[in-house]
Amino acid sequence: MDADSDVALDILITNVVCVFRTRCHLNLRKIALEGANVIYKRDVGKVLMKLRKPRITATIWSSGKVICTGATSEEEAKFGARRLARSLQKLGFQVIFTDFKVVNVLAVCNMPFEIRLPEFTKNNRPHASYEPELHPAVCYRLKTLRATLQIFSTGSITVTG
Amino acid sequence: EVAYSQSTGQKEQLSRCLQRGIRRVQDLCKVLQLPTVFEETAVSYLQRALRHPSFHLVSLEKKELLGGCCVFVTCRQHNWPLTMGTICSLLYAKQEMFAGVYLSLQKELELSVPALSLADLVKTHLNSFRLFQHAADVPAPFVEDKEKMVARTMQIVELASETWLVTGRHPVPIVTAAAFLSWQSLRPAARLTCTLARFCKAAGVDLPPPAHLRLRELLQILLRMASQLAWLRVFKMDKKTVVKHIGDLLQHRIFLLKNAFCLEEEEEQRAAAPGERSPGSPPAAGGAAQEEGSPSGGKRRREGGPGPLLPPCLTNPRKRLRTAALSASDLAVTGDEPISDSEIEQYLRGPEEVRAFRKAKAW
Numbered sequence: 099m100d101a102d103s104d105v106a107l108d109i110l111i112t113n114v115v116c117v118f119r120t121r122c123h124l125n126l127r128k129i130a131l132e133g134a135n136v137i138y139k140r141d142v143g144k145v146l147m148k149l150r151k152p153r154i155t156a157t158i159w160s161s162g163k164v165i166c167t168g169a170t171s172e173e174e175a176k177f178g179a180r181r182l183a184r185s186l187q188k189l190g191f192q193v194i195f196t197d198f199k200v201v202n203v204l205a206v207c208n209m210p211f212e213i214r215l216p217e218f219t220k221n222n223r224p225h226a227s228y229e230p231e232l233h234p235a236v237c238y239r240l241k242t243l244r245a246t247l248q249i250f251s252t253g254s255i256t257v258t259g
Numbered sequence: 260e261v262a263y264s265q266s267t268g269q270k271e272q273l274s275r276c277l278q279r280g281i282r283r284v285q286d287l288c289k290v291l292q293l294p295t296v297f298e299e300t301a302v303s304y305l306q307r308a309l310r311h312p313s314f315h316l317v318s319l320e321k322k323e324l325l326g327g328c329c330v331f332v333t334c335r336q337h338n339w340p341l342t343m344g345t346i347c348s349l350l351y352a353k354q355e356m357f358a359g360v361y362l363s364l365q366k367e368l369e370l371s372v373p374a375l376s377l378a379d380l381v382k383t384h385l386n387s388f389r390l391f392q393h394a395a396d397v398p399a400p401f402v403e404d405k406e407k408m409v410a411r412t413m414q415i416v417e418l419a420s421e422t423w424l425v426t427g428r429h430p431v432p433i434v435t436a437a438a439f440l441s442w443q444s445l446r447p448a449a450r451l452t453c454t455l456a457r458f459c460k461a462a463g464v465d466l467p468p469p470a471h472l473r474l475r476e477l478l479q480i481l482l483r484m485a486s487q488l489a490w491l492r493v494f495k496m497d498k499k500t501v502v503k504h505i506g507d508l509l510q511h512r513i514f515l516l517k518n519a520f521c522l523e524e525e526e527e528q529r530a531a532a533p534g535e536r537s538p539g540s541p542p543a544a545g546g547a548a549q550e551e552g553s554p555s556g557g558k559r560r561r562e563g564g565p566g567p568l569l570p571p572c573l574t575n576p577r578k579r580l581r582t583a584a585l586s587a588s589d590l591a592v593t594g595d596e597p598i599s600d601s602e603i604e605q606y607l608r609g610p611e612e613v614r615a616f617r618k619a620k621a622w
Contacts (some may be wrong), residue, residue: 132613134606149606150521152592176594184598185606212570215426216374224371231343231375232358234427250424251570 108144109257113167113204120162120186121194129158131188132189147182166233202258209253218249227259275323283326290513291341297333303370304329313367317360324352324360333363335372340379342431377420377430381413384434389463390442400449401461403442411441414509415477421516422480423570431470435459436473440481444505451499452610484508484515516568548553 126145131137137146154175155166162184169175176198183195212220215236219228228236228247235256238247245259273281273396288298308325327350332580334341343361347354389397391405415437419425425433439458443450447615455474459466478498485491485501485508493618494500501508608616 131617132608134608147606151602171592173592173594177592177596180594181598181602183617188600188603188607210425212573213426214534219374224369227365227372229358229362230425230427231429232362251423252573 103138107207107209109205110205111203111205113202114169114172114200115165115167115202116169116172116179116198116200117163117165117203118179118183118198119196120164120183120191121196122162122192122198124158124160124162124186124191126158126160129186129189133185147185149178149185150182152178152181154182156182172203175200192207205257207255207257209255211248212253215249215251260338260434274309277306278307280309280423280427282306282325283323284330284548287327287330287346290349291330291334293330293334293339297337297339300336301326301329301333304332304364304370305366308364311367321356321360324357325364327352327357328361332364332370332372335375336370338373338376340376340383342375342380344431346510350608375430377416377425378413379436380430381416381434381437382409383407384431385412385438387464388438390461392571400446401453403445407445408438408441411445411505411509412438413510415441415505418480418509418512418516419477422568424473424476424622426570428473429467432467432470432473435464435467435470436477438462439470439474440477440502440505447503451502481505484512485519487515490593506615509576 126138126143129145129147130136133145133147133181134152135148139146143160147156147158149156152169152174154166157165157167164179166179166182169178179198180195183193187193188252213236215228215230219226219236222238222243224239226236226238233248235250237251238248238249239245240259242258245257248256248258250256284301284305285298287293288301290397305326308329309322314322314325315363327346331341331343333339339502343354343357346352347357350357364370385405385408388408390401390403390408393399393402412434416425416434419433419437436455439455442458443453453461455470456466459470478501482496482498485496485504488504488511491504491507496504
């Protein structure tokens with residue numbers, strides 16, 4: 099790729115993971131009984147609740163900790179988390195929406211060229227690590243940004259962090 | 260005779276875990292017939308690892324694997340071709356757990372581990388084949404000269420590397436498929452009817468499942484190269500007949516691959532609409548990044564003509580590439596919008612529904 103050529107790259111956020119706390123104990127059995135779109139995993143002590151809009155999945159623990167995944171932006175993640183907290187309030191719990199934090203954002207980007215991974219790894223040590231026996235992509239760690247890039251030979255790059 | 264370490268109590272100063280780990284490392288080095296310097300390096304890594312806080316509280320099972328990981332890292336640093344599969348089978352360990360311990364070790368000790376050299380792996384892997392000497396369970400036509408087979412397998416593996424068949428893939432299936440093709444091509448009359456599975460059985464090696472796919476991909480590349488070779492154009496080539504000509508194809512490999520590229524580049528430029536630019540240099544076979552003529556066109560097959568040489572996952576995509584853009588309503592979300600009761604009601608069951616559900620679940 100020429101250094102002068104400006105090719106617009108679309109970076110698409112595919113997943114935003116956030117957490118919040120309800121500051122009260124949650125009765126998982128009651129949530130499983132009275133909530134719709136709910137899966138009760140009794141063996142691991144958690145409940146999965148899915149919302150349609152925004153399309154997120156929440157993992158709810160009896161301690162009041164909730165993890166929401168599936169949103170495509172931070173704002174959407176917050177909106178979904180609030181909706182979920184409101185649903186729990188409607189079920190009768192004394193929920194206070196606190197400690198909301200976005201903990202992970204996953205984005206995907208496609209380069210307009212293929213990448214030869216062995217050569218790329220050789221030229222980018224020690225940040226790049228490539229183990230084809232384990233995973234088909236190069237793992238490139240950016241310590242300063244606390245982000246990890248998975249670089250595939252097709253030019254697809256997944257950024258998490 | 261009393262060993263110095265016994266009389267001075269040196270071994271008692273080491274923890275039991277470390278003693279066990281050192282014994283495991285020494286046994287592995289003996290089985291793999293590694294030089295003494297490898298053992299010393301692996302033991303030093305093991306001592307560093309067990310002193311590291313990250314490995315203090317791991318399970319005993321993981322500590323058992325640490326020794327194997329240290330040997331594996333040492334071999335890779337000395338370009339000694341050793342695969343994870345071999346080490347896992349020696350340790351009777353699951354590859355997922357071994358991988359986890361290995362990656363932690365690499366990260367915590369900040370070890371630089373060079374990539375596995377395919378050329379060395381070819382030689383080591385072929386050493387385990389039982390086709391180079393006459394034996395009771397190996398038919399006479401199957402016996403082959405080792406040096407010839409190694410040389411031809413290396414060439415086929417290099418071809419695979421240049422044509423996107425190696426990047427991102429497990430190395431052993433590629434080497435197995437390349438060995439099979441090279442073995443067939445050296446005496447095609449007697450060996451064309453032999454399948455890959457039978458070949459592996461005769462050679463006394465395992466058949467890794469992806470080897471069939473790698474074989475198919477290699478044959479596709481060879482068929483495309485054969486179409487560029489002047490004296491083969493008159494013949495109708497298929498995956499059986501092309502094997503007979505592998506020698507010629509490999510001999511003119513660079514020319515044939517370059518020819519295939521140039522042909523497709525010219526056709527793309529001729530087929531491009533007037534006024535449409537297609538910047539980009541002719542792609543090189545061994546460069547670090549492969550550039551295509553246009554950002555989106557490079558990955559799409561042109562209709563009616565041969566496609567560019569791309570990784571197989573691009574020519575036969577199993578997943579649809581994500582191109583969905585955010586809609587206007589998505590962009591307008593701030594996270595602090597008011598939430599009406601009616602929106603929440605859809606996520607709650609009504610009293611009758613709760614009764615019916617409780618009855619069905621019998622809680």
